[in-house]
Amino acid sequence: MSMADDATSPFATLRYVQEEVEFEVVSANVEGRPVLMAFEPDPYEHPRRRDESLTSMPSRRLLHALWSLPCQIPWPAYGLDELDVDTLESEGSGFVVVDHDALVRIYQPPGRVHAVAMRTRRLTDAVTRVGQFPPIFSRYAIATRSCASDHEAVAAAIALGIGAVVAHPDGLQVRSEPASPQRGVPGVYRWWLAELAYQQWRQASAH
16 A cells, blocks of 8 residues: 555554544544544434533543443442442433433443554554554554564564554555454443544544
């Protein structure tokens, strides 16, 4: 895949990931580091939030409390942790309905993150950092220049199922392909990244 002479630019990196996964890519800070995330908005939850002016998740604590509830099923408050109940009642407007002594989760994740990518100068750093994400996403490590350590970094990327890409003057060179993402766990972590991506996705354009 040729990316012309701007292979080291942030735009070329974003374009590469977007073409690979075929979803819109946004940049968000995850634990203080900029991460590219390929995001697919939920066709039902996004319009609901837009219509009700729900923009962002109030806290990660609320996400964990919501995780303790089944969706659309009244659940007795006495069956939940007291801190979860307090969080749901104080922060859960628009995401949970409090009905006497029962709570009903109406929250759904705003979409799905399909891939994550880290862009650094050295490939070995990108592989190490993106390798800290669980393999529930397609993972990409992108270096903005070639280094002597690229061979070892590519070997590590292949072992971890990470897509490795190195910038050259004439474009981006794909050195390994990402493994297919694993399904199922951990769900609340997937929710959290989806919330981060969703905030940036809405800010990036008039969605």
